[in-house]
Amino acid sequence: DQEGVLQSSSLTRYNLRTNVTGRSTNNKFNYGLNLSINYSENEEPNQIGGSGINRNYVLGAYQSAPYIDPDSYTNGTALTSPLSFVNTPLFLLDRLKTYTRTEDEIKMIASFNAGYELMEGLTLKMRTSGDFSAENLIRSEGPESFNAVLFAQRGNTTPGFQQHIYTQELLFNQLVNLNYTRQFDKHTITGSLFTEYFKAHRYTFNFFNEGLNPKTFSPGDGSGFVPDNATNDFFSNNVGADIKESGLFSYFGAVDYDYDSRFGFNATLRRDASSRFSKSNRWGTFYSVAGRWNIHNEEFAAGLPFDILKLRTSYGKTGNQDVTGTGYFGGLNLTSSLYSTAAGYGGVSALALSVIGNTALEWENVDQVNIGLDVEVLDGKLRGSFDFYTKKTTGVFLQNPISLINDASFIDANVGELANRGLDFSLGYDIFKDMNGLNLSVGLVGNYNKQEILKLAEGQEEILGIGRVGGALYEYKTIGYGGVNSDNGNALFYTADGETTEQPNADTDRVWTGKNVYPDYQGGITLNSDYKGFFLAIQFNYALGRDRFDFDLSGYQDPSAIGQFRSSTDLLNAWTPDNTNTDVPSLYANNLGFNSDRYLTNSDYLRLRFASIGYNVPKEFLEKVKLRSAKVFVNAENMITFSKWRGFDVEASPGIGGATANSRLYP
Secondary structure, rough: OOOOOOOOOOOEEEEEEEEEEEEOOOOOOOOEEEEEEEEEEEEEEOOOOOOOOOOOHHHHHHHOOOOHHHOOOOOOHHHHHHHHOOHHHHHHHHHHHHEEEEEEEEEEEEEEEEEEEEEEEEEEEEEEEEEEEEEEEEEEEOOOOHHHHHOOOOOOOOOOEEEEEEEEEEEEEEEEEEEEEEEEOOEEEEEEEEEEEEEEEEEEEEEEEEEHHHHHHOOOOOEEEEEOOOOOOOOEEEEEEEEEEEEEEEEEEEEEEOOOOEEEEEEEEEEEOOOOOOOOOOOOEEEEEEEEEHHHOOHOOOOOOOOEEEEEEEEEEEEOOOOOOOOOOOOOOOOOOOOEEEHHHHOEEEEEEEEEEEOOOOOEEEEEEEEEEEEOEEEEEEEEEEEEEEEEEEEEEEEEOOHHOOOOOOOEEEEEEEEEEEEEEEEEEEEEEEEEEEEEEEEEEEEEEEEEEEEOOOOOOOOOOEEOOOOOOOOOOOEEEEEOOOOOOEEEOOOOOOEEEOOOOOOOOOEEEEOOOOOOOEEEEEEEEEEEEEEEEEEEEEEEEEEEEEEEHHOOOHHHOOOOOOOOOOHHOOOOOEEEEEEEOOOOOOOOOOOEEEHHHOOOOOEEEEEEEEEOOOOHHHHHHOOOEEOOOOOOOOOEEEEOOOOOOOOOOOOOOOOOOOOOOOO
């Protein structure tokens, strides 16, 4: 049972778990059963991370005027006349009183596994698992709320809404595998054959009721629903239902060979069939080969200072069936031409084309080469792992332009190519190792990645929101910001030719910036220590070479918000006839509406992501009370962040193209 930081946010959860294991008397057969049943009630405010000042509590708390007295709130209707954004705190206080959102979920996860040793070294295994969930979401906006009254149609005296969404999902997976292991002399051979079946089912029912009678309305109950009438369409309700299914069938094999723990290789080969694609392209064939050399086990390495020195290399081809990136139930109908019901001429029901099918749609393919090195020295006190990789993705899913004669401007197709090259590394060092009971170690993990778009849709060298050939994915293209005109205080911008102007052309003066939201370097730093039962764990996260639009700072520096919202003290340095040497345009500049890279900001950061300190109770005390383990600890997350970023959260993940999604989340 947990209360959230924000009001009207809570989580109550009940769990029941059981595990059963067993084996035959001859130990040839074994089995296991795991079952988990959960029920949860979740109350949470939505729109957190959105831009609506009348709906986002966090945004309102940070940007609204701080001097508004909450005791001045009376009701939602009073806030609409006169309508003033300076009352944003009262808008949100009204929403807190009149908006509800609850989710009830039942979730059951079960798995059964069994194995039988057919003969020495040969074992047959199977695992069957299921994941069922049923979720009921109810949200309502009261008929006398500020938002309901503000957005009500003229003449609508019973506004407000209530929505019910019921979602039921079942995920089923079955894996059967045959394993064989044989060792003779210095040789070890392991082989495995697998077959796997996966099926996902989803059913959704949605009811949205417009119009609530304040005299009988109660959240979650239908007694306040206002029926439709012949006078207007204020209360025409929306009902929807959706059934989706997806599946994947696979069979694959793997073989591994090792010689005297000195060197070895392994190989895999698999065939996968996805329900997302038409029958002609349903199957994909993927494989990998890899080799390893434990140099430290060679005779000539006896005099070298390495405890472990291993060289690894691999090459493989993998496939991606989730071409839309939206999970099990996304992109299921892209190979079929589909029609939907729509209003035709004179309001008569008609059919409209909704999807132009592409029967040639197929798996995205990723070819990857890796070269790795594992090292340990000083009796394992210093260790490291390095992996160099290059990946080429072909058949990238993009919207391929077509003639509008088809009633659509694009068709989904495998037309792009993308390359990634980089390095993954990890380092660890034991500063103290069991020194009178003291252990202290530090670690560093990181990744460097270089992206390059190799190919886009047919006949295109660039796509806004995607990038350009030769550039990085989701590279920004915008007008360059040139500072302030010292003569009149207007903003200056760069043309595509590098000249300054006060009136750039949005069609011809936008240029590629060479920047995107993906970091060049990212990773973490850890510190772990323990001493006689006391322990300390610290984790830092970092990212370098990352750029985002700081829409939060843009809002604070918006001159039109003065008097309605909080403003940045940066505006005190705005251009005036007596202050011409500044980087802040005049408060009365007439050209601040152009989108530019003025707020395209470096978002590198170093964040103390997690810290834990505590004490493990000694076993000799626990044995007296029949306990296996017990500890007392305190955890903290996101305690401090070092960054030039001035917005709410430097780590928040932007949407496609590095836009605004989650830009107002904190932390």
